[in-house]
Amino acid sequence: VNALSSPDAAVPGDPEAITHEELARHDSAESCWKAIHGTVYDVTGFIADHPTPAAVMLEWCGRDASEAWDNKRPGRPHSSFAEGMLERFRIGRLVD
Numbered sequence: 001v002n003a004l005s006s007p008d009a010a011v012p013g014d015p016e017a018i019t020h021e022e023l024a025r026h027d028s029a030e031s032c033w034k035a036i037h038g039t040v041y042d043v044t045g046f047i048a049d050h051p052t053p054a055a056v057m058l059e060w061c062g063r064d065a066s067e068a069w070d071n072k073r074p075g076r077p078h079s080s081f082a083e084g085m086l087e088r089f090r091i092g093r094l095v096d
């Protein structure tokens with residue numbers, strides 16, 4: 001089994017691979033990582049700029065935030081403008 005045949009498996013030495021365990025360590029304002037649809041983002045530097053009280057962002061640090069991202073308010077996804085901002089925070093992809 002290699003990285004090509006099993007894209008979601010943790011490959012030793014793959015700098016892109018971030019486990020749930022590692023993600024969970026970054027659960028605070030000091031270091032806030034979020035997984036959104038399989039990609040991991042370090043949004044620490046954006047917490048203060050997010051257009052809500054910080055608590056809205058902080059609740060999802062260290063977790064899979066896909067549902068929250070797709071429902072910033074119930075049934076309301078983030079805008080394509082917000083979507084476009086995500087890429088600059090990308091640090092890797094979530095693996096088992």
Ligand code: HEM
Pocket residue numbers: 034043046050051052056057060065068069071072073076077078079080081082083085086
């Ligand atoms: C994952 C947890 C997140 C939650 C629960 C959340 C929630 C919200 C809420 C409640 C609003 C304001 C109300 C509204 O526009 O309807 C908002 C707006 C916004 N958020 Fe988030 N947000 C999250 C993550 C992020 C991240 C990581 C980014 C960075 C790319 C981001 C970028 C924005 C932007 C640019 C807006 C302005 C409105 C828009 O463009 O959609 N948010 N978010």
